[in-house]
Amino acid sequence: MKSVLVASIAAFAAGVQAAVQGFDISHYQSSVDFAAAYKSGARFVIIKATQGTSYLDPKFSSHYTGATEAGLIRGAYHFAHPGQSTGEAQADYFLAHGGGWSSDGITLPGMLDLETYNAGQCWGLSTSGMVSWIKAFSDRYHSKTGVYPLLYTNPSWWKACTGNSNAFVNTNPLVLARYSSSPGEIPGGWPYQTIWQNSDSYTYGGDSDIFNGDINGLKALAKGS
Template identity: 80%
Template structure:
């Protein structure tokens, strides 16, 4: 994964390339994957699970639609830190669509780290949150052979992890910032691997931009 991270940033620095993508969940009941591909999108990240008891009801149909359209695709897990261990949630995610295989079309799973409707940091201290994320990440890596992507925003990461740099050399960053530029990157990452730049994408879901060219995106999918 360190090699993949280095390769991604090298491509970004050398050619300033970008690849359009997006993410979806059951909130998007109908997504035009073929139109997204025809417009230039090449990847999509699809909600699979939450905690250890919820499976997104649209995951299977979204995944099939993305596959049929020729998109590189993968699943994401909405984290419930503190409600069960990170390892247990990684196992649940893998069992319900979040697994990875080196077929060149499957993104490593993504861990969605953000506030709940009632708790910003899920009742955990910064050190406990970092340990929880590490538990999830390490279990995913042990079972799948790659580290998961980590999705977050600068405010949440700073508040809930103390702006930890513990994942810089292992986990690619998916940065949520709805602005004209990624801005300051949290957590010591030198760059974002994917930038969620808007909560509105023409063909469904949120807009995401891979920080590199298509060859770099395929390398990420290959692990």
């Protein structure tokens, strides 16, 4: 994964920028026309698989199959419950229920969704505790798959809950949530976002995501190279 980041940073610095449309979904989108999304230009989708250590998204399997049949590059995401169980335990649960990765060229590394939930803004953890929790999840995922997970967050959460940590810059691609006309501020020392969730409304369901690169860069991310 580090080679993907280095190559992408080089392209970014050289001013070579493109964009690939994608989207992310969960059971809240009970029916998705993946073929129509592909025809419209979408090339990837990130699908909710798990949450904590006890919740399985009931639409994950059918969504994943539908995305695959439509020719989309697809991946899974885990909604984190930091502090409620260990990072290792949640990584294992994610991996056991759809969050795995293989270098088949059509599977994105799993994504760790980090945001506020009803447990409170930072799940009762200190900033150092949160960084340690994320690292535990990330390292376990890497040890099992050979790639690091994508990290989904927004600047306000990352600053409040990790102290704006830059501990993941060289390992984990950033998925930035910001509903606006531009990505804006990039937290945590990342030089740019790998994927930008730019809207909470996408024509074919879920949220709109933009990959920061061309289709070859997206395929490289899926290959883990």
